[in-house]
Amino acid sequence: MSKEIHITIEKQRLIITRFVMIYCILCLLLRAMAHTLPSQLAQPVLTRAGYNIAHILYRASGIGEWLTQYPFTAQLFNVFLFGAAALLAVFPRKNYFAVLFSILLLLFIITTNIYVNFNQHYLFLLWLATLPFCMRSDRSFALLWEGLRFYACWVYGSTFILKLINGAMWQWDYGLQTMKEQVAEYVFLNPGSTLTMAYSWLIQHGTLVNIGQKFVFLAEGMFLIGFFTRKYDRFLIFMGLFIFISTALFANVFFIEQLGILIVALLPLKEWDKINNRFRRSKPAVL
Amino acid sequence: MKESYFSRLRKHSKRLYIFVVIYAIGSILMIQSRVNPYMFFEMTPVFTWGMFSTNIDAAPEKNYVFYDLKYNGKTFNLPTAQDHWKIFFSYTIPNYDNIKANGYEDPLNSKYAAVLQKLHIDPAFASHISNKRNDVQRYPQWLKRYMENNTGEQITHLEVTKRWVKFDAGGILQVDSSKIIINE
Numbered sequence: 507m508s509k510e511i512h513i514t515i516e517k518q519r520l521i522i523t524r525f526v527m528i529y530c531i532l533c534l535l536l537r538a539m540a541h542t543l544p545s546q547l548a549q550p551v552l553t554r555a556g557y558n559i560a561h562i563l564y565r566a567s568g569i570g571e572w573l574t575q576y577p578f579t580a581q582l583f584n585v586f587l588f589g590a591a592a593l594l595a596v597f598p599r600k601n602y603f604a605v606l607f608s609i610l611l612l613l614f615i616i617t618t619n620i621y622v623n624f625n626q627h628y629l630f631l632l633w634l635a636t637l638p639f640c641m642r643s644d645r646s647f648a649l650l651w652e653g654l655r656f657y658a659c660w661v662y663g664s665t666f667i668l669k670l671i672n673g674a675m676w677q678w679d680y681g682l683q684t685m686k687e688q689v690a691e692y693v694f695l696n697p698g699s700t701l702t703m704a705y706s707w708l709i710q711h712g713t714l715v716n717i718g719q720k721f722v723f724l725a726e727g728m729f730l731i732g733f734f735t736r737k738y739d740r741f742l743i744f745m746g747l748f749i750f751i752s753t754a755l756f757a758n759v760f761f762i763e764q765l766g767i768l769i770v771a772l773l774p775l776k777e778w779d780k781i782n783n784r785f786r787r788s789k790p791a792v793l
Numbered sequence: 794m795k796e797s798y799f800s801r802l803r804k805h806s807k808r809l810y811i812f813v814v815i816y817a818i819g820s821i822l823m824i825q826s827r828v829n830p831y832m833f834f835e836m837t838p839v840f841t842w843g844m845f846s847t848n849i850d851a852a853p854e855k856n857y858v859f860y861d862l863k864y865n866g867k868t869f870n871l872p873t874a875q876d877h878w879k880i881f882f883s884y885t886i887p888n889y890d891n892i893k894a895n896g897y898e899d900p901l902n903s904k905y906a907a908v909l910q911k912l913h914i915d916p917a918f919a920s921h922i923s924n925k926r927n928d929v930q931r932y933p934q935w936l937k938r939y940m941e942n943n944t945g946e947q948i949t950h951l952e953v954t955k956r957w958v959k960f961d962a963g964g965i966l967q968v969d970s971s972k973i974i975i976n977e
Contacts, residue, residue, distance in 0.1 A: 540877035709964030760876035
């Protein structure tokens with residue numbers, strides 16, 4: 507590898523690590539504001555591990571007790587979680603902070619899912635994005651970061667494949683049925699609101715919803731293009747936004763953490779160079 | 794021709810290559826497709842991208858079920874953008890309802906015990922993984938405690954109602970029946 511390429515990867519690694527860590531801190535602050543950190547769960551009593559091996563091992567280990575039942579250890583966990591993210595943002599080349607943060611973030615995700623009684627996937631793409639930072643060599647980092655982009659394409663591309671295999675794509679009124687199911691609670695709680703009236707109108711004109719749903723499925727399928735070329739990555743970012751807005755409006759879900767990291771993973775490397783140069787004009791990069 | 798990702802990875806590091814290949818194979822084998830006999834068992838935290846992929850019942854008279862929460866006479870009603878504020882109610886309450894309907898006995902307990910027995914492990918260990926009766930019965934008090942933290946208000950009365958609803962031809966919501974699950 508030429509020296510020039512090595513310097514470019516090194517610079518990109520610094521800016522990507524910092525950017526992702528700041529994003530992680532923002533996502534964790536959102537969780538703190540929403541009272542969903544393990545220390546804020548008011549000593550939860552109900553759990554659900556399902557058949558998830560990681561969840562079963564977590565339950566068997568008893569670690570959840572330490573993270574949720576005792577205020578001191580729960581707060582200590584917060585300090586380490588936020589501290590590791592902040593330290594990695596300041597010292598992006600110290601991969602041991604990344605290893606620590608990655609383990610703590612995984613613990614945080616599993617703790618949330620165990621006590622929320624559901625295997626949510628909101629944060630998993632974000633967790634996978636922390637793995638490249640755990641690498642000591644810049645070349646390993648660059649290859650794993652490239653792999654993350656492929657995986658981001660797989661997340662959406664595989665949901666499209668599953669819709670073909672499992673049948674949702676072939677059920678004509680799938681859009682209308684899922685919309686009714688997902689918005690029923692909102693409509694009940696918000697009678698007379700503009701959105702409720704819009705939902706009522708759309709239910710009467712179900713064909714529009716069904717067509718719209720198929721477009722969302724196809725938007726997911728577009729991500730398969732990402733396995734063959736990087737040329738359409740900006741278009742895929744747009745598709746990601748389209749899917750996010752559609753599911754927020756018609757399926758009542760809000761995968762904001764996943765959207766953010768999807769955009770970051772698909773951002774062309776040249777853009778990182780531009781961002782880096784912009785920062786360097788005002789302040790030299792800290793190694 | 795440009796060298797493939799896996800080829801570059803293998804040249805750089807065998808260990809990293811094996812890790813990524815295993816992960817990629819796992820992503821394909823653990824996919825929640827209907828050709829996979831374990832599709833409804835999310836065995837790992839990561840391979841869970843099968844939501845909204847299976848056919849759904851489209852009966853016109855189909856009921857949709859949800860739970861609504863009232864505290865101090867006020868309805869807990871937040872927009873979708875504040876989804877994170879709701880998750881510890883909206884995802885835990887169906888599980889509580891399910892266990893309560895089973896006489897406060899976690900249905901997973903007997904399933905875990907059967908698997909443990911097959912593995913020649915003491916089935917009593919299942920209770921460490923599933924919910925204990927006493928913990929399930931404490932859920933209403935916990936919900937009150939958690940909602941106090943969440944809303945910042947002292948809660949004197951908390952009520953959770955399960956509702957069965959449907960939409961009529963005009964797109965208007967009709968409540969078929971309701972049942973109070975928690976009155977604390």
